[in-house]
Amino acid sequence: MKILLTGAGGQVGGALRRLLQDRANIVAPTRETFDLSQPASLAEKLDSIGPDLIINPAAYTAVDRAEDERETAFRVNAESPGVMAQWAARRRVPLVHFSTDYVFDGSGERPWREDSAPRPLSVYGESKLAGDLAIAGADGPHLIARTSWVYAATGANFLKTIVRLAGEREELRIVADQIGAPTTADAIARAMVAVLQPADEDVAPMFEKRGGVVNLVCAGETSWHGFASAIVSGLKARGTQFAVKQIVPIASSEFPVKAKRPSNSRLDLTRLREQFDIAMPTWQQALDRELDALKATM
Numbered sequence: 001m002k003i004l005l006t007g008a009g010g011q012v013g014g015a016l017r018r019l020l021q022d023r024a025n026i027v028a029p030t031r032e033t034f035d036l037s038q039p040a041s042l043a044e045k046l047d048s049i050g051p052d053l054i055i056n057p058a059a060y061t062a063v064d065r066a067e068d069e070r071e072t073a074f075r076v077n078a079e080s081p082g083v084m085a086q087w088a089a090r091r092r093v094p095l096v097h098f099s100t101d102y103v104f105d106g107s108g109e110r111p112w113r114e115d116s117a118p119r120p121l122s123v124y125g126e127s128k129l130a131g132d133l134a135i136a137g138a139d140g141p142h143l144i145a146r147t148s149w150v151y152a153a154t155g156a157n158f159l160k161t162i163v164r165l166a167g168e169r170e171e172l173r174i175v176a177d178q179i180g181a182p183t184t185a186d187a188i189a190r191a192m193v194a195v196l197q198p199a200d201e202d203v204a205p206m207f208e209k210r211g212g213v214v215n216l217v218c219a220g221e222t223s224w225h226g227f228a229s230a231i232v233s234g235l236k237a238r239g240t241q242f243a244v245k246q247i248v249p250i251a252s253s254e255f256p257v258k259a260k261r262p263s264n265s266r267l268d269l270t271r272l273r274e275q276f277d278i279a280m281p282t283w284q285q286a287l288d289r290e291l292d293a294l295k296a297t298m
């Protein structure tokens, strides 16, 4: 089976590549040879690669920058996934894609379900929602894993930012009024492999039967403040020395940024459990594993 894996230099793509490389023929082009900011170039490239399965974790993920780069964000996150989905649907090639909690407005406190009404607050969220809709509209066999707050021991992410800041500053000020589930790229990749495994060659019929959107996040919930606190205490327990003395919980209004983030990013895991029989680790369990991996590189 030949799998086209985009974004293999990113967090989720990298984790998927590590888990899949011994089980399948993985074609993992860089953005130089498969550029999602050039949607018109992709169909021809797909013809020459000829994948049996497409996994597309590549995305424009710079949330604040997207406010100023709307066109690029939409080309990468919406138009190109649409082109890939059209190509795939015509050939009944299954497509795996990734969505985000940022498609929601964050109102209320109930976890969002797959069929909850989206209302993005940011350009990034709008562009990701447009991608989800373009893929659904192509009507081929597809699965869109909706995740949140993704991080890994390598890559650009909140974990790495906090480790750097905690080394430099005595006080961190972190928003405590946005609630969600920090999720490791590794936990996402493991769950996705488990989704794909039982069907093996028969992914298309499986996605036709139970595809669409599925929430895929670590279990439990916390705030960014809770996550930052757990990162610092987890590394201290592993012997890391930091400059930081205080981690102060603040309101989002005290941390001005370009893009508005949702207050309620909780995603309901019922469908993943009931239809795919997958139990996710808690965010604390996943963080422990990731801190062990990070510590090994420090």
Ligand SMILES: NC(=O)C1=CN([C@@H]2O[C@H](COP(=O)(O)OP(=O)(O)OC[C@H]3O[C@@H](n4cnc5c(N)ncnc54)[C@H](OP(=O)(O)O)[C@@H]3O)[C@@H](O)[C@H]2O)C=CC1
Pocket: 006, 007, 008, 009, 010, 011, 012, 013, 030, 031, 034, 035, 036, 037, 038, 056, 057, 058, 059, 060, 061, 076, 097, 098, 099, 100, 101, 128, 146, 147, 148, 149, 150, 151, 155, 156, 185
């Ligand atoms: N990060 C997060 O917190 C969350 C992410 N998601 C979604 O999960 C998926 C995976 O995210 P994650 O792994 O964190 O993303 P990363 O930002 O870690 O990686 C994104 C990847 O996309 C590639 N890419 C970006 N632009 C282009 C382009 N124009 N052409 C080709 N490739 C490109 C990057 O290439 P290069 O290596 O060259 O930069 C990189 O490999 C995405 O769909 C994202 O929207 C959902 C919720 C949370």
Ligand SMILES: Cc1cn([C@H]2C[C@H](O)[C@@H](COP(=O)(O)OP(=O)(O)O[C@H]3O[C@@H](C)C(=O)[C@@H](O)[C@H]3O)O2)c(=O)[nH]c1=O
Pocket: 061, 062, 063, 100, 101, 102, 147, 148, 149, 150, 157, 158, 161, 165, 172, 173, 174, 175, 178, 224, 255, 257, 261
């Ligand atoms: C660095 C820092 C951040 N923050 C806040 C800002 C923001 O509300 C929150 C997280 O900051 P970040 O910029 O890392 O997070 P952000 O880039 O918004 O993360 C999002 O990325 C996209 C791709 C997604 O799809 C989302 O699920 C989510 O993971 O923490 C502080 O309060 N204090 C700080 O010192």
Ligand SMILES: [Mg+2]
Pocket: 061, 062, 063
């Ligand atoms: Mg970010």
